[in-house]
Amino acid sequence: MINGRLQLVRISKRQIRPNEKVGVFLFTKSDLVGELSSGAAILEAFSFDLYAGLNSTYHDIADFNVFTERPIIGLTHEDYFIPLPYFVAEAMYESPYYWMFADKAYCAKAAKNRGNAAEDLVSDYISGFFGAGNVQRNVNIKIKKSTTLTDVDILAYSEDTAFIFQVKSKKLTQKSKKGDLEQITADFEKAVRIAKDQADLCIIALQNPEDYNFELPGGETYSPRKVSKFETVIVLLDQFPAMSHLTHILFGDELDTTPVAFGIFDLETLLAYLKTPGRFIDYIHRRTLYSKQYRAANELQYLGYYLKHGLEKLEENAFVYITPEYGQIMDAMQQQANIHEVKRDFPSKIGRNEPCPCGSGLKFKKCHG
Structure with missing residues (x-):
């Protein structure tokens, strides 16, 4: 950093000695484009000329850095430098959304497509886990045939048990990405508060189906199943920082329990490690019911603690902060052929033919025994 501006070292292939490791990050245009017809356009969109002074507005850590949007550095017309390949993948995922949302004529459609894509992903995960016959997408709930109350x-x-999955694709604003806590909280509230309110209305309607009309997207009438238990899960497309903490901050003491909210890829991980609908029910139920007694920075820490110890009811006013190492339990589990080999601290006397205390619905000998 010189005079408040980021200065990049000018590098060219002629300056690189054969034994210097930086050479592995140098590519030619043909290396990157190959025979891909759209390759040149992609390269142009995600690269910047080292000598063009495009980072002239970058003065401190909170300012926009063109390198995050265009992480391929052009040295010459034919030579390129990619110091952080991960940034290229991240930019290819993130940048198009900003281009689309900058187009006012296309902005609404882009937001709708983003929301549909998020619901597609979650629907695929959930249908594969619970069975397609047990999953219904986009159920409109109406007070009268013409007045929509909300939708699942x-x-x-x-x-x-009925699960209400509310999927939100609210995107982190650029100000949030700079680390502005107030803006992060505002973005998060717009996503989670709305989802929680919608889920509450859905539960009321599902508990009293005779008072409401349920319709599918094509206009067909839908008859919800009669169940006695309801669980809300809020799934966000963007991975907000410290999502669990933000949820507690957002709702504070206004609710007896704090809703479960996590990212879309956290959901994929939960389904992979919990394995069965029974265990997923038990996990979400305990996460919600004892949300004021356990606190963790992210969902993987909750999951690791649950797999190791369970989430049991604590004594009144007792509190457990789940430390980061519990999020690493999954790393250890990856080395095992079966995740059930990771033992939980259950009571010592459990009959092998008794139901497993984890809530999977399996006998103990076939689960954690």
Whole structure:
């Protein structure tokens, strides 16, 4: 950093000695484009000329850095430098959204497509886990035939439980990405608060189906199943920082329990490690019911603690902060052929033919025994 501006070292292939490791990050245009017809356009969109002074507005850590949007550095017309390949993948995922949302004529359609894509992903995960016959997407709930109350993004059934999955694609604003806590909180509230309010209305309607009309996107009438238990899960497309902490901050003491909210890829991880609908029901139920007694920075820490110890009811006013190492339990589990080999601290006397205390619905000998 010189005079408040980021200065990049000018590098060219002629300056690189054969034994210097930086050479592995140098590419020619043909290396990157190959025979791909759209390759040149992609390269132009995600690269910048080292000598063009495009980072002239970058003065401190909170300012926009063109390198995050265009992480391929052009040295010459034919030579390119990619110091952080991961940034290229991240930019290819993130940047198009900003281009689309900058187009006012296309902005609304882009937001709709983004939301549909998020629901598609979650629907695929949930249908594969609960079974397609137990999952219904986009159920419109109406007070009268012409007055829409709300809608369920994804409704899933297992045993005597209905899951209301509300999927939100609210994007982190650029100000949030700079680390502005107030803006992060505002973005998060717009996503989670709306989802929680919608889910509450859905549960009321599902508990009293005779008072409401349920319709599918094509206008067909839908008859919800009669169940006695309801769980809300809020799934966000963007991975907000410290999502669990933000949820507690957002709702504070206004609710007896704090809703479960996590990222879309956290959902994929949960389904992979919990394995069965029974265990997923038990996990979400305990996460919600004892949300004021356990606190963790992210969902993987909750999951690791659950797999190791369970989430049991604590004594009144007792509190557990789940430390980061519990998020690493999954790394250890990856080395095992079966995740059930990771033992939980269950009571010592459990009959092998008794139901497993983890809530999977399996016998103990076939689960954690």
